[in-house]
Amino acid sequence: MLPITATDLRATFVNASRKEATSITLPDWFDDTDWGALDYLGWRDPKIARRAYVIAPSLDGAPVGILLRRADAAPRARAQCSWCQDVRLPNDVVFYSAKLAGPAGRNGNTVGTLVCEEFECSRNVRRLPPLAYEGYDLEAARLRRIDELRMRAAGFADAVARQR
Numbered sequence: 001m002l003p004i005t006a007t008d009l010r011a012t013f014v015n016a017s018r019k020e021a022t023s024i025t026l027p028d029w030f031d032d033t034d035w036g037a038l039d040y041l042g043w044r045d046p047k048i049a050r051r052a053y054v055i056a057p058s059l060d061g062a063p064v065g066i067l068l069r070r071a072d073a074a075p076r077a078r079a080q081c082s083w084c085q086d087v088r089l090p091n092d093v094v095f096y097s098a099k100l101a102g103p104a105g106r107n108g109n110t111v112g113t114l115v116c117e118e119f120e121c122s123r124n125v126r127r128l129p130p131l132a133y134e135g136y137d138l139e140a141a142r143l144r145r146i147d148e149l150r151m152r153a154a155g156f157a158d159a160v161a162r163q164r
């Protein structure tokens with residue numbers, strides 16, 4: 001994804017109140033972010049329990065900031081991430097919900113998704129997949145997974161923002 005500054009980032013949130021937007025704490029690794037290796041930026045608020053954020057380019061390319069709340073209960077079984085759909089499960093997957101943008105969100109409507117707990121999706125899809133069969137094009141498979149992750153993250157961003 002394209003780099004975004006700490007200032008611009010706060011203005012991209014579509015489902016955060018002014019109060020929530022001002023209380024966003026960036027992760028301590030923010031200045032070292034390798035933007036080229038990310039399909040979306042996601043982190044958990046270091047100060048506010050259960051709160052997390054995702055900045056995902058929407059289908060038209062504009063960055064969309066989403067405030068997420070982590071569900072109280074952990075998924076029953078080992079779940080699969082809806083975004084990277086990594087089958088080798090190198091990390092935990094948890095349920096996050098996002099208030100919809102605008103009046104729908106103020107009326108309490110949310111949309112939920114199962115995502116890698118620390119938003120490891122971009123790293124997961126960049127690992128070479130296992131060799132499915134002789135002659136399987138690993139690099140093409142990896143590029144396809146990166147592409148699919150982008151589409152899914154953008155789809156979620158648009159689902160949250162569309163309610164504006």
Ligand SMILES: [Zn+2]
Pocket residue numbers: 081082083084085086115116119120121124
């Ligand atoms: Zn994932």
